Amino acid sequence: MKPVLLTALAALLCCATTLPAATAAGSVRVEVNDPKGAPVADAVASLMPLAAAPELTPPAEPVQISQQDEEFSPYVTAIVVGTRVDFPNRDKVQHHVYSLSKPKRFDIPLYKGESPESVLFDRPGVVTIGCNLHDWMSAHIVVLGTPYFAKSGSDGRASLATVPAGRYRLEVWHPRVAAPVTRELDIAASGTGTQVVSVTLRPDRRIRRAPESGAGGYK
Amino acid sequence: MIPRLHSFGAKLLLLFVLVVAAAQFATWFIVARANHAQARDLIERDLQAAATAFARVVEDRNALLAAGAATVARDPVFISLIAGEQDAATIASMLRSFQLRMAADVALAVGLDGRLLASTHPAAPADEIVRQLVERADQDPSPNPTANGYGYIDGVLYSLVVAPARGPDILAWLVLGFRIDPPFAQRLKEQTSGIDLTFVDDRHHVLATTLAEPAARAVAAASPAAPDRVRELPIGDETALVLTRLLDGGATRHASLALQYSLDEKLRPARATERTLLVVASGSLLVAMLLSRGFARRLSRPIEQLAAHTRVIAAGDYETPLTLRRSDELGRLAEAFRTMTTGLAERDRVRDLLDKNVSPEVATQLLREGAALGGEEREVTILFADLRGFTTLSENLAPRELLTLLNRYLERMSAEIERHGGVIDKFIGDAIMALFGAPVTQSDAASRAIAAALAMEGALAGLNRELGAEGRPPLAIGIGINTARVVAGNIGSHRRLNYSVIGDGVNVAARLQSLTRHPEHATNIIASAATLAAAGAPAGIAPRPLGRVTVKGRAEPVEIFAISPLSGVEV
Numbered sequence: 001m002k003p004v005l006l007t008a009l010a011a012l013l014c015c016a017t018t019l020p021a022a023t024a025a026g027s028v029r030v031e032v033n034d035p036k037g038a039p040v041a042d043a044v045a046s047l048m049p050l051a052a053a054p055e056l057t058p059p060a061e062p063v064q065i066s067q068q069d070e071e072f073s074p075y076v077t078a079i080v081v082g083t084r085v086d087f088p089n090r091d092k093v094q095h096h097v098y099s100l101s102k103p104k105r106f107d108i109p110l111y112k113g114e115s116p117e118s119v120l121f122d123r124p125g126v127v128t129i130g131c132n133l134h135d136w137m138s139a140h141i142v143v144l145g146t147p148y149f150a151k152s153g154s155d156g157r158a159s160l161a162t163v164p165a166g167r168y169r170l171e172v173w174h175p176r177v178a179a180p181v182t183r184e185l186d187i188a189a190s191g192t193g194t195q196v197v198s199v200t201l202r203p204d205r206r207i208r209r210a211p212e213s214g215a216g217g218y219k
Numbered sequence: 220m221i222p223r224l225h226s227f228g229a230k231l232l233l234l235f236v237l238v239v240a241a242a243q244f245a246t247w248f249i250v251a252r253a254n255h256a257q258a259r260d261l262i263e264r265d266l267q268a269a270a271t272a273f274a275r276v277v278e279d280r281n282a283l284l285a286a287g288a289a290t291v292a293r294d295p296v297f298i299s300l301i302a303g304e305q306d307a308a309t310i311a312s313m314l315r316s317f318q319l320r321m322a323a324d325v326a327l328a329v330g331l332d333g334r335l336l337a338s339t340h341p342a343a344p345a346d347e348i349v350r351q352l353v354e355r356a357d358q359d360p361s362p363n364p365t366a367n368g369y370g371y372i373d374g375v376l377y378s379l380v381v382a383p384a385r386g387p388d389i390l391a392w393l394v395l396g397f398r399i400d401p402p403f404a405q406r407l408k409e410q411t412s413g414i415d416l417t418f419v420d421d422r423h424h425v426l427a428t429t430l431a432e433p434a435a436r437a438v439a440a441a442s443p444a445a446p447d448r449v450r451e452l453p454i455g456d457e458t459a460l461v462l463t464r465l466l467d468g469g470a471t472r473h474a475s476l477a478l479q480y481s482l483d484e485k486l487r488p489a490r491a492t493e494r495t496l497l498v499v500a501s502g503s504l505l506v507a508m509l510l511s512r513g514f515a516r517r518l519s520r521p522i523e524q525l526a527a528h529t530r531v532i533a534a535g536d537y538e539t540p541l542t543l544r545r546s547d548e549l550g551r552l553a554e555a556f557r558t559m560t561t562g563l564a565e566r567d568r569v570r571d572l573l574d575k576n577v578s579p580e581v582a583t584q585l586l587r588e589g590a591a592l593g594g595e596e597r598e599v600t601i602l603f604a605d606l607r608g609f610t611t612l613s614e615n616l617a618p619r620e621l622l623t624l625l626n627r628y629l630e631r632m633s634a635e636i637e638r639h640g641g642v643i644d645k646f647i648g649d650a651i652m653a654l655f656g657a658p659v660t661q662s663d664a665a666s667r668a669i670a671a672a673l674a675m676e677g678a679l680a681g682l683n684r685e686l687g688a689e690g691r692p693p694l695a696i697g698i699g700i701n702t703a704r705v706v707a708g709n710i711g712s713h714r715r716l717n718y719s720v721i722g723d724g725v726n727v728a729a730r731l732q733s734l735t736r737h738p739e740h741a742t743n744i745i746a747s748a749a750t751l752a753a754a755g756a757p758a759g760i761a762p763r764p765l766g767r768v769t770v771k772g773r774a775e776p777v778e779i780f781a782i783s784p785l786s787g788v789e790v
Contacts, residue, residue, distance in 0.1 A: 134312060
């Protein structure tokens with residue numbers, strides 16, 4: 001009973017705005033683990049219909065990726081093509097957000113407060129953003145061509161609900177995978193299923209923020 | 220075990236022990252000193268090398284940081300921040316990126332005027348340090364001006380380097396620094412063969428150290444103001460050699476690096492050797508003791524044997540043989556001892572013979588002074604005694620009986636003479652010549668002679684009583700006594716010597732003896748006036764003057780006296 005309830009709740013939260021008016025819909029729970037079986041968070045699982053390109057409805061308001069305490073928040077954001085993203089700076093120091101990724105190159109020079117303009121992500125793909133001032137700041141925006149996606153939580157689970165019946169390609173991406181893990185699957189109307197996906201993670205090469213001076217030292 | 224010191228063995232033992240101990244101790248002392256000097260030398264060299272290594276490490280690291288600082292300072296965003304409104308918080312946050320990139324411990328941005336713009340450290344360093352560093356960099360004419368030095372931030376010592384932030388002119392300065400902290404000290408120690416390092420501030424506080432805390436505090440407390448010499452410093456129970464180098468922090472506050480190594484630790488292997496040496500020394504001392512004891516015994520035992528034998532000889536035993544057979548000096552000594560014993564035995568035999576042939580006094584003088592053909596003139600009282608009517612007696616007796624009788628008579632007379640201190644000079648047939656006052660001087664020689672003559676008379680009376688009992692006729696005696704200066708000495712040839720006296724006085728004595736035959740004198744004893752004068756007034760005798768007589772061969776007549784005992788006086 002509980003997983004079903006959670007699934008429904010997650011579906012409401014994540015996909016409420018993108019949910020098409022479908023009649024027969026199933027749901028899939030994806031469990032992302034590393035080869036040792038440990039749950040992997042911040043993985044994005046998406047279902048691309050193989051029959052026809054789905055209709056995308058970007059949200060009316062821009063999605064926000066804020067900068068707080070000299071970090072991007074959230075670290076991983078999944079959006080559909082055509083979504084606009086704001087980069088509000090909630091710090092007292094300036095930031096200089098940029099992306100050199102192919103799906104979207106942009107540069108927001110030194111600023112404080114709200115970002116001067118929202119950025120439109122009009123091509124699918126993974127966009128990695130950074131800050132020119134703070135080496136340790138990075139975040140990822142996964143721009144998808146399908147409205148059926150979810151991000152795994154700390155338990156490694158991503159729930160995709162209200163997915164119309166049909167054949168799909170499941171794609172699981174994570175900042176530390178070399179290539180997304182894909183597999184095809186059928187989703188039956190009102191059907192529920194669990195897909196366990198094992199991902200091989202590369203070393204975490206994120207730059208760690210320097211500890212406050214006075215600690216650490218010469219190593 | 221402890222021998223008495225007055226024994227030869229103890230002295231030898233003491234000498235051996237002293238010599239060996241002195242040699243061993245001298246060796247030990249020299250070795251210990253050499254070890255000590257060498258250890259000092261090695262440590263000093265290591266300390267100097269470590270000081271150089273430290274300077275090189277800091278230099279290299281500063282060079283790396285300076286190059287890195289020059290590179291990161293070109294970051295366009297940084298430049299634009301500097302060129303813009305110089306938002307301190309943003310610059311500080313970006314400096315943290317630089318600090319990460321360069322693995323530095325602190326990053327500072329400093330304006331051209333030397334004013335601190337931003338820092339990754341919450342506590343600001345003294346403006347003076349930053350200003351001085353920047354000033355020095357500004358004086359560097361190269362296109363990449365740089366400077367470095369030590370500075371305190373919040374009480375912690377840093378090595379700081381400066382690089383320009385250009386756009387394209389120099390807009391500001393970027394300062395990067397690394398902390399002089401315990402891990403840094405530890406790393407340095409690993410590069411410098413175990414030398415301990417202690418960084419000390421100008422207030423004698425420990426900044427960083429590889430030592431335990433009490434030792435580090437001792438080093439910090441002893442840290443001198445102007446050092447460059449290796450000093451000895453007691454730390455705990457040990458002694459360390461310390462070399463201090465000043466870390467120039469500009470005019471404000473300096474710091475110093477004390478490099479040290481324990482002298483005791485360096486000496487530890489040498490000390491082990493010294494201990495072994497001491498054991499060997501003790502061993503050889505013991506061996507020397509045993510050897511000298513054995514040697515001393517070998518030496519002292521025969522000496523004691525000889526000493527014991529000396530006591531045997533002293534007791535007059537020449538027969539017990541000395542059983543000491545050795546080939547060394549002691550053997551020769553024993554041989555000499557044996558020869559001496561034979562000599563002593565020979566001498567005793569000679570003495571014995573002498574006693575029988577000459578009077579004991581003469582024998583003693585002979586043995587003492589040797590039998591020299593010397594002579595001396597001295598006053599002597601000569602006594603001549605003769606048996607009267609001996610010729611008649613000899614016709615009636617068999618020779619053997621005659622000799623027996625004569626010897627009996629001579630024995631009695633001799634005994635009386637000797638009893639009175641006279642010396643039998645010779646027996647001439649039945650006559651006796653005796654001397655008083657020679658060879659041994661006697662002050663009362665004359666009275667002794669008179670007393671002897673009276674005693675002889677008495678003794679003869681005794682003998683006549685015996686002869687009467689045997690049915691033999693009695694004997695009669697005549698005695699002449701004279702005192703005169705005569706020549707006394709050993710008379711004869713080298714082969715045979717007689718101690719005797721010669722001179723006129725001897726003849727006079729003989730003549731006086733023959734005068735007793737004259738019946739008109741009616742006496743057995745006649746003495747000269749010289750004798751009576753020499754005797755003074757002898758008690759118990761009554762000299763009766765007999766007038767003067769002319770003695771043959773003498774021009775002057777001699778006054779003579781008959782000697783007889785006072786009536787009623789027993790002599």
